[in-house]
Amino acid sequence: MCLILFAHGAHPDYPLVIAANRDEYYQRPTAKAGFWEDHPQVLAGRDLECMGTWLGITRTGRFAALTNFRDPRERKTDAPSRGTLVSDFLVSEQEPQEYLEQVAGRAPRYNGFNLLAGDVGGIYYFSSRAGAVQQVAPGIHGLSNHLLDTPWPKVVRGTQRLQQALANEPSTDLLLDLLHDRDPAPPGELPDTGIGSEMERVLSPALIVSPQYGTRASTAVLFGRDGAVRFSERTILRDGAAGATVSMHFNVSRA
Numbered sequence: 646m647c648l649i650l651f652a653h654g655a656h657p658d659y660p661l662v663i664a665a666n667r668d669e670y671y672q673r674p675t676a677k678a679g680f681w682e683d684h685p686q687v688l689a690g691r692d693l694e695c696m697g698t699w700l701g702i703t704r705t706g707r708f709a710a711l712t713n714f715r716d717p718r719e720r721k722t723d724a725p726s727r728g729t730l731v732s733d734f735l736v737s738e739q740e741p742q743e744y745l746e747q748v749a750g751r752a753p754r755y756n757g758f759n760l761l762a763g764d765v766g767g768i769y770y771f772s773s774r775a776g777a778v779q780q781v782a783p784g785i786h787g788l789s790n791h792l793l794d795t796p797w798p799k800v801v802r803g804t805q806r807l808q809q810a811l812a813n814e815p816s817t818d819l820l821l822d823l824l825h826d827r828d829p830a831p832p833g834e835l836p837d838t839g840i841g842s843e844m845e846r847v848l849s850p851a852l853i854v855s856p857q858y859g860t861r862a863s864t865a866v867l868f869g870r871d872g873a874v875r876f877s878e879r880t881i882l883r884d885g886a887a888g889a890t891v892s893m894h895f896n897v898s899r900a
Contacts, residue, residue, distance in 0.1 A: 647790055647860075648824070648851050649700070649710050649761065650803045653768050654783030656811050660765040661868040664807060664820040665710060666860045667699045668853050671883060675861060678878035678891050687735045688876060688893060690862060697728025700864055701735045702876060706764045706897040708866070709734045709741075714757030714774050715790035715838045724756045734762050745771040745778040759788055765868050785811075790848075791836070798830035799851045817877035817892065820865035826851040827885055854885040872897045 647668035653661055667690070669675070674693040681687045689701025700710035709731045734744050741762040748760060752773040759772045761781075768781040770793050785808050786793060787800035794800070806823040813819070830849035835842060853859045860881045867875040874895055880888035 647712055647848075647853070648799055648803060649712060649788045650786070650800075650807045650824075651761075651768070651788075652785045652807060652811055653781060655785055656815065658870055659811075659815060659867050660870055661708065661768070661866075662807070662811065662815060662820070663700075663708070663710070663864070663866040664803070664810075664824055665700050665864045666824050666851055666853075666881075667862045667864070668848075668859060669699075669861045670858050671861070672857070677880065678862075678864070678876070678893075680893075684732075684736045687732070689732070689735065690864075690878060692726070692728045695726035695728055697726050697730070697732045698735075699728060699731060701731060702866060702874065703735055704895060704898050706868065706872075706874070706899075707735060707741075707762075708764060708768075708868075709760070709762040711761075712759045712788055713790055714759060714772065714792075715840070716757050716774070717839050719757065721756050725754060727755055727758045730755075730758065730760055741767070741769045742778055742780070745769050749773075749776070749778060759793065761788065765870075790838070797836055798834045798849055799826070802826060803851055815867060817865040817867060817875050820867075821863050821877060821879045821887075821890070824851050824863040824865075825887065827854065852881065852885060854883075859883065859885070868897075 649665040651663045676691040678690045686704045689698040771778045787804045835845040863879045865877045877892040879890045
C-alpha cells in the first residue's frame with residue numbers, strides 16, 4: 646500500500662473516511678477483498694504469498710493499514726512480511742495503542758514501515774523510522790512511503806482532493822475516482838529516496854503504472870456515525886484502467 650488518505654473526525658456524518666491505493670509487483674498473488682473464511686469478522690484483500698494484508702476493517706469497526714517506508718539502503722532480504730502487522734491487529738481484540746507499542750518492540754526485524762490502527766473513536770500511528778506511537782489528531786491526513794503527512798506531491802494532491810470530496814456528499818465511487826490520478830509530479834517536486842530521478846517520477850502519481858510494478862487495487866471506506874459501513878475495492882489493471890469493483894455494506898456490531 647503506497648498511499649493512504651483518511652479523514653478522521655472531519656465530517657459530520659462520517660467520522661472516518663479512507664481512500665487508499667495498494668502498489669505491488671504484478672507477480673505477487675493476491676485475493677480480492679472479501680470476508681475471510683478463517684476470520685469471518687475481517688474484510689480485506691489478501692496477500693496469498695504470506696497471508697497478510699495491506700488494509701482491512703472488521704465487523705466491529707476496527708481498521709488497520711500499512712505502507713512501506715522507502716529506503717533501499719536499509720533493505721533486509723530475510724525480513725518477515727509486513728502485511729501480517731495489519732492482519733494480526735484485525736484478528737485480535739487488543740487496543741490499538743497497546744498493539745502498536747508491542748509492534749514497536751519488534752520493529753527492527755522488519756523492513757521499514759508505517760502502520761495505522763484504530764476505529765472511529767481514535768486512530769494511532771507508528772513508523773519504524775520515527776520510533777514512537779502517536780494518536781493521530783482529527784483532520785485530513787495522508788501517508789505514502791515516508792512519515793505521516795510528509796508533503797510528497799501525491800499526498801498533497803490527494804488530501805486536497807479528499808477535502809473537496811468531503812465538501813460534497815462523499816461516496817465510495819467518488820473516493821475511488823480521486824485515487825485515479827496518473828499525472829507525475831514536476832521534476833522540482835520529486836522526493837529523493839535513493840532510487841533515481843526516473844523511478845521517483847514513475848512512482849510520484851497516486852496511481853502507478855509500470856511494466857512490473859504498479860497500483861493493483863484502490864479501496865474506499867466510509868464509516869457512518871449511524872454505524873453503517875460502506876466498503877469498495879476497485880481492481881486496477883496493468884495498463885492503469887479500472888477493473889471490477891467489489892462493494893460491501895454492513896452495520897458495525899459491538900458484540
